[in-house]
Amino acid sequence: MTTAKRDTYTPETLLSVAVQVFNERGYDGTSMEHLSKAAGISKSSIYHHVAGKEELLRRAVSRALDGLFGILEEPGAVRGRAVERVEYVTRRTVEVLVGELPYVTLLLRVRGNTRTERWALERRREFDHQVADLLGAAAAEGDLRADVDIRLATRLLFGMVNSLVEWYRPHPGAGHAQLADAVVHLAFDGLRTTR
Amino acid sequence: MTTAKRDTYTPETLLSVAVQVFNERGYDGTSMEHLSKAAGISKSSIYHHVAGKEELLRRAVSRALDGLFGILEEPGAVRGRAVERVEYVTRRTVEVLVGELPYVTLLLRVRGNTRTERWALERRREFDHQVADLLGAAAAEGDLRADVDIRLATRLLFGMVNSLVEWYRPHPGAGHAQLADAVVHLAFDGLRTTR
Known part of the structure; x- marks a missing residue:
């Protein structure tokens, strides 16, 4: 059901995951790789929603x-x-x-x-x-x-x-x-x- | 005058430098290399004073x-x-x-x-x-x-x-x-x- 999971992603849920990772690792210490792993979606899927981690911040x-x-x-x-x-x-x-x-x-x-x-x-x-x-x-x-x-x-x-x-x-x-x-x-x- | 500078190092001054580095980089993010650079003495000189960074902490x-x-x-x-x-x-x-x-x-x-x-x-x-x-x-x-x-x-x-x-x-x-x-x-x- 990986595909279905990906489909459920919205900018809002991505933001919620990103904030959690930023708070745990610090903004400086967070890479797009970390965000991708935490969200369970590919980096290119993240780039579909936002220009990069600074936009999420x-x-x-x-x-x-x-x-x-x-x-x-x-x-x-x-x-x-x-x-x-x-x-x-x-x-x-x-x-x-x-x-x-x-x-x-x-x-x-x-x-x-x-x-x-x-x-x-x-x-x-x-x-x-x-x-x-x-x-x-x-x-x-x-x-x-x-x-x-x-x-x-x-x-x-x-x-x-x-x-x-x-x-x-x-x-x-x-x-x-x-x-x-x-x-x-x-x-x-x-x-x-x-x- | 590098030698003279090294001679002035005491556990107290080393501690003061270490605390500054820990506060700037975070304890987890500080290596013996960072401490050595900040103190301007070799790692082996630091080990002469303390067993490691956890002792400084x-x-x-x-x-x-x-x-x-x-x-x-x-x-x-x-x-x-x-x-x-x-x-x-x-x-x-x-x-x-x-x-x-x-x-x-x-x-x-x-x-x-x-x-x-x-x-x-x-x-x-x-x-x-x-x-x-x-x-x-x-x-x-x-x-x-x-x-x-x-x-x-x-x-x-x-x-x-x-x-x-x-x-x-x-x-x-x-x-x-x-x-x-x-x-x-x-x-x-x-x-x-x-x-």
Whole structure:
């Protein structure tokens, strides 16, 4: 049934396999040969779908970036006090990260050796800047502690959120709302009992 | 002056070079040839100091682990309320991480392919467990919010702290106290103005 198996291949399933291989071997360490073996189809079949591995990388990180930038256009991110908007964005970032786990994992591991990687890094920085601006606005509205260094807080917030790709493994059928709540609560209210 | 240069090599300087190469190429991707080139000494000179690259890895991660476990025996970590002890341990973990940045970076990137790597992972988990126990004790003493999931909070706390190895670059002569304060303040008090 090899032929039938080949026929079932779509750009989408190829992308899913490629992302898995990229995350396991690193993008630099992945050859078209590795992709061909993992997908169980010939290299020429892969070239029928895409120009090469960089196109697969671009499609994969685009999926992650589209998910992240989409958050910034949702009503919760554009209306209300800045502190509420940045909490909303934090919560949704966790949800997108967990919902698109392999794609965001790949995005966070991009190193900058190719044009596509440098573009992805630039877009990541742009997302971080937009969240930093929201945190700055929340501070200006008096809703963040006065001693908060916005740039440092942004780094620490993303450090915590992005660490999820290293250790969080979703359970089938489980929602991510509880996890997102825990992250937002820790970051904005802290662990300690309010005194 | 090649001979004089060779004479200046000590196990300590060799370790420092090896850690840098391990962090750049990954431990798996580093050969004795790479180490020899980076150190500017022959492979046989390296074997004069150490049995092989796994011994260099063991020494390097031991330095990081000794620094981290040393914290748990300091007075601030063993006396007082649990919440104060866990805050102290968090603060000191940031300081050790930044003070021993290349060594802790290597420790955090260990993957588990060799016996030494598996030992290092086991020790890391042991450290995390001890901090989780302290967080649990702080919750039992009523000093942490009742809704905090201790296991998740430990993961998020270390996610934030460990992210420092990816983006923090120390300035010569600068203290790390301000950074450590920011981490502790964010984790325990949150970003938001207390209402």
